[in-house]
Amino acid sequence: MADDRTDVQQFFTARAADWDSRFPDDAPAHAAAVAELGLRPGDAVLDAGCGTGRALPPLRAAVGPSGTVVGVDVTPAMLAAAVRAGRDGSGALLLADVARLPLRDGVLDAVFGAGLISHLPRPAEDLRELARVVRPGGQLALFHPIGRAALAARQGRRITDDDLRAEPNLRALLAGSGWRMVSYADEDDRFLALAVREARQD
Template sequence: MVVVVVRQTSAGVPAAVGGALGAAGLTARLVPLDGGELPPIDLGVVEGLIILAAPHPAGTGGPTLVRDALAAQVPVLALGSGAELLAEVAATGSGPEGPAVELTPAASTDPLFAGPLPAALRPHPAPASLPPGAVVLATARDHPAQAFRLGGSAWGVRFAGAHDSEDETWTGQLLFRFAELVASRAEHTSTRAFFTHRADTWEERFAYQTPAYEAAASRMQLRPGATALDLGCGTGRAMPALREQVGAHGRVLGIDITPAMLTAAARHGRTRHGHLLAADCTRLPVPHRSVHGIFSAGLLDHLPDPPTALTEWARVAATDCVLLLFHPSGRAERAARHGRPLDPGDLLAEHNLRPALEATGWSLDEYEDAPGHFLAHATLAG
């Protein structure tokens, strides 16, 4: 798991940064700005970003990098001039005698800003123009917005320390918390980065599969008024078929962890068929025993912890709930396409899937691994 560290020189990753990342099992990749230039960075192969210096002038790749990281919800920690760049992109000097920097009430629940600040912090004197929705985490008299959070994945820290042991301790704690957060989110970060980059063309690229999605969803045979979930919905190709089954008084939720895919789903009119929600499929914001149908295409075997997901899906399932796992290609077809043989350890192989379902409260009723599709139909056991 790699975290890119943007620094002014090629002198190496600062020891505090490298130590924090290493303790969380992360690898630092230094990107120096010796000539003020920022080389292209593929966010699809990194799990986090620490910006210690901003490119100069600002038009040399920095805004693009920050904008792409915010869009893909790649965790970002921007310090000093990096925080200035973060604030500037998202929205489109004082000496040691300055007022104290203090945490705001919002900081008490922030994953990075826990505990008191050192007393000798110097506020950055320049005004900050933050975008709507930014959460201010630290402020100072006459110098607001000394630290802020954008959404749930990007932080900017503008104030400077007095370089004493107390400040170094606090900065080290901040870096350790950020490294732990990056490590804990690594799987979701890589998924979002992969699909964010492809969201705008996803629907057109795979439009030929839409009839197969509709045919698979129709086999759930949900009753009018039921509640149906499309988990890992992408652009929501199954949602029209689910709506047709549950009728005007039913409920359809399209859930995906990548906001860019949900934006594409809305652009293609899927909000006419149900609601779109950005959420983790292993922690669904759905009440216990409230769902009558769960459709999931190409998701389960790509999750880091499939048993946890199946257990969570059983939690929200009503006693008559139907679970339908689908893929528009069979297992053999997909293996051949990637130039590899069928894997006997594949979760979707019947001898693996059946016990996995049974261990999490499901019973496999139908299993089809045909050349043109994969389909598994399950209901709650007992």
């Protein structure tokens, strides 16, 4: 796991300084995806793999001053960029791995993950860890500001059947990790899968 985490850190450390300037128009898409979570004032929400914290302001707006917003990222440089952008005012920032969250069981109402799923070294285990910290009935949003085909084209590659974010693959992955997918959208201008935390089986 340490090597996998180091790879992710190296990838994002190299891109942290100009991340926001490379994708300057993503804020409305983040806000629209946050709105789909249906958060209420006072809710507790985690931005998993928060990066430069672009989702933190809309998350804060959704849960209000009485709510709790936590952003977690494994890359110090990304968290530093979030602070430089002033987004630490919208939520607490924690340097942590989503595989080992420093949170108690069932304390969250929702998790938001932008661009998260393709960077999880062990997706099933990591999604189970996210499920651990969310109450039964709580929600998960897996988001990307562009869809799979557009992202593949940007990266100069083709979509393959084993793509983790393909609907049947993601549905099965979530189901095996404590989640039930409730909606799935893969369009040119967004990818958004919403899931609900299943009642605990233990």
